[in-house]
Amino acid sequence: MKLADARAILAPLLLASIILVAPPVRAQNAKTYNLAAIQFKGLQRYSQQQGVAASGLHIGKQTTVADLQASAERMSKSGAFDSVSFQYASRGEDLTAVFGVTETKDVLPCIFDNFVWFSDADVEQVLRKRVTFYTGEAPIRGDTIQQIQSALTDYLAASNIPGTVSVIPSGRSFVFHTDGVSIPVKTVSYPGRAEVPQSELDHAPAQIINQDYSRTLVAAFASAGLGAVYGRYGYLRAKFGAPAVALIDPASQGAVTPVAVTIPITEGDLYRWSGVTWTGNQAIPSDVLTKTLGMQPNEVVNLDKVESGFLAVSQTYKSKGYLATRIVPKRSLDDSSKLVAYSVEIDESKQFHMGQVFFEGLPAETAAALAKVWTLKPGDLFDPAYASKFIQTTAAQVLLPGGIKQVSTLVRQDPDMAAAIVNLHIKFQ
Numbered sequence: 001m002k003l004a005d006a007r008a009i010l011a012p013l014l015l016a017s018i019i020l021v022a023p024p025v026r027a028q029n030a031k032t033y034n035l036a037a038i039q040f041k042g043l044q045r046y047s048q049q050q051g052v053a054a055s056g057l058h059i060g061k062q063t064t065v066a067d068l069q070a071s072a073e074r075m076s077k078s079g080a081f082d083s084v085s086f087q088y089a090s091r092g093e094d095l096t097a098v099f100g101v102t103e104t105k106d107v108l109p110c111i112f113d114n115f116v117w118f119s120d121a122d123v124e125q126v127l128r129k130r131v132t133f134y135t136g137e138a139p140i141r142g143d144t145i146q147q148i149q150s151a152l153t154d155y156l157a158a159s160n161i162p163g164t165v166s167v168i169p170s171g172r173s174f175v176f177h178t179d180g181v182s183i184p185v186k187t188v189s190y191p192g193r194a195e196v197p198q199s200e201l202d203h204a205p206a207q208i209i210n211q212d213y214s215r216t217l218v219a220a221f222a223s224a225g226l227g228a229v230y231g232r233y234g235y236l237r238a239k240f241g242a243p244a245v246a247l248i249d250p251a252s253q254g255a256v257t258p259v260a261v262t263i264p265i266t267e268g269d270l271y272r273w274s275g276v277t278w279t280g281n282q283a284i285p286s287d288v289l290t291k292t293l294g295m296q297p298n299e300v301v302n303l304d305k306v307e308s309g310f311l312a313v314s315q316t317y318k319s320k321g322y323l324a325t326r327i328v329p330k331r332s333l334d335d336s337s338k339l340v341a342y343s344v345e346i347d348e349s350k351q352f353h354m355g356q357v358f359f360e361g362l363p364a365e366t367a368a369a370l371a372k373v374w375t376l377k378p379g380d381l382f383d384p385a386y387a388s389k390f391i392q393t394t395a396a397q398v399l400l401p402g403g404i405k406q407v408s409t410l411v412r413q414d415p416d417m418a419a420a421i422v423n424l425h426i427k428f429q
Contacts, residue, residue, distance in 0.1 A: 033095035035063040042101040046080065046133060051099065054078060054132040068097050079142015080104060080133040107137040108169070110148065113177045113215045116245050116259050117161055117252075126155050138174055145174060152176060160253050175216060182256045183213040186248060190226075192265035196233050204229050205261075213259050218243040222263050230267065231303035236333060236340065237268035273299045274339035280346035283320060289344075292316050301340050310344075317348065321381040323415065323422070324349040352382040355414075355421035361428040362404070369398045382422045387411045391426070404428075 038059065040051040055071040057063060065088060072084045083102040088095055112123050127134045130151040131144060138144045145167055152165045156178065163180040188205040204225050208218060222240040230238035241264030248258040273295045278286040293309035295301075310329060317325040326347040333340055354376050359367035373394050376386045391409050399407065407428045414423040 030064060030066070032062045032064055033090055034093050035059055035061050035097065036091075036094040037096040039096070039098045040101060041098065042103065045103050045107075045135060050132050051075075051101070054080070055097075055099065057097065063095060063097075071097075072099065075099070075101070077142055078133050078144050078147075079139035080144065104139050104141070106140045108140055109137050109173045110134070111173050111175045111216060112152075113175050114183055114213050115152070115176075115178060116183055116213060116247060116257060117159060118155070123152075123155075127151055130154075140169070148174075148176065162255055177214075180255075184210050184256070184258050185213050185218075185261050186210070186258045187260045189260070189262050190265050191262065192267065195267055195270070196230060196235065200229050200233075201226070208261070213245055213261065215243065215245075218245075218261055218263070226263065226265070228303070231301075234270045234272065234300040234302065235267050236271045236301060236303075237335075239266040239268065240264070241266070269335075269338050271301050271333060271338050271340045273297060273301050274334070274337075274341040276342040276344060278344050278346060281348065283322060283348055283351070284316065289313055289316075306342075318384050321351040321353060321383070322348050323352050323382065323384070324417075350417070350420045352415065352420050352422050354378055354380045354382050355416065355419075355423040357424045357426065359426050359428070366398065366404065370395060373398060378421075384413070387424060387426060 035057060036059070038052050038055060038057055040048055043051055054075050056074055057067065057071055068086050068088060072086050075081060076084045080103065081101045082104045083100075085100045087098045087100070089098075090096075112120070115123055124136075127148060131147045133139065133144050134148055138148060149165050149167055156163055156165070161178075161181070163178045166177050166179050168175045168177065185205075185208050188209065190201050193201060205221065207225065208221050211217070219242070222243060226240050227238065230236075244262045244264075245259050246262070248260055252258070275297065276290055276293060276295070278289050281289060292312050293306075294312070295306060295309060310327060314325065314327055317327075326349070328345045328347075330343050330345075331340060332343065355378060357371065357374055357376070359370045362370070374390065376383065376390075388411070391411075399405070410427045410429065412425040412427070414425060415421070416423070
């Protein structure tokens with residue numbers, strides 16, 4: 001359709017940049033129109049309705065081009081768009097505004113950490129009503145985050161709950177937190193527990209009992225703390241549902257709000273040990289490493305024992321002078337047979353030898369006496385355990401006759417990577 005008196009102004013707006021308008025355009029900016037339509041081009045994440053709401057413009061209201069400019073600036077400040085531009089076309093006294101936008105890709109999910117008085121659905125409803133560009137996510141720039149913070153603060157106040165709202169950008173999400181209110185966790189229950197002893201789970205939540213409730217903290221406890229418990233009993237596919245929280249006193253609105261936490265558990269199947277294969281080991285035979293690891297065929301897998309076994313393997317290498325050995329285990333679960341196998345890649349690196357030993361903090365004659373009874377000589381294979389044994393046994397026999405009784409020691413290893421030697425500094429304090 002051909003528009004009479006059609007005029008269009010393209011006003012690109014990048015973030016918060018300012019456009020200088022020539023004098024003839026200023027006159028057009030002052031002219032008042034009836035806003036007949038608002039259109040958006042480029043919306044994907046957001047809806048046309050959200051765009052119209054964010055514009056602050058209203059169909060049927062008297063509007064100027066300056067109002068369109070102000071609207072574009074307002075939308076840009078939200079952070080939802082990397083760029084905002086507008087065009088308008090007039091027909092008589094009616095005006096159609098068309099905004100062109102490029103939505104930002106820089107958004108993060110929002111987590112509401114301890115709003116225990118409300119359900120997640122309640123919080124969602126409030127924010128979607130109050131904050132135009134809240135979608136469960138929020139742009140990392142602009143004022144949308146402040147709008148969410150303000151809406152939550154008002155929600156607390158309207159519910160007669162003391163406290164303020166802070167926000168922490170964690171790098172992967174925005175975490176909104178109620179401050180100024182104590183929310184101690186008093187009980188933790190585990191629906192779905194069957195095979196793992198209740199006593200084990202009763203000891204597990206020590207780090208969160210009587211601490212202020214935090215959704216992120218409790219979720220981390222479920223993943224790490226409960227995961228470790230189930231790993232000790234061979235339930236390697238155990239899953240922990242999203243924690244739920246409930247007020248112990250449903251009417252609680254005061255400065256102290258005790259809560260009960262529930263963490264659903266799906267235990268899964270029990271897994272047993274299948275075996276281990278080693279690659280890259282030259283100094284120590286595979287059968288010796290397997291024996292050192294300590295797991296037996298068909299034994300229920302205990303991840304604590306497995307971890308201790310790999311630590312023992314590492315210590316065995318160190319006792320033979322291989323201080324820089326890298327041990328990289330990979331776990332494989334066979335869900336059909338319920339067996340666990342490990343493949344372990346070993347990079348033995350250099351074998352280190354003893355360099356010089358220096359006894360510090362002692363009279364020269366005492367240090368010389370210790371050096372005489374030090375049996376790990378330059379060129380010997382370096383044994384990192386030798387220094388501790390020497391201090392606990394041989395050194396005392398030299399120090400006590402010299403009148404040196406209660407002392408503490410600090411052992412510092414000074415490796416020379418190029419020469420593959422370790423110099424030791426033993427300081428007596």
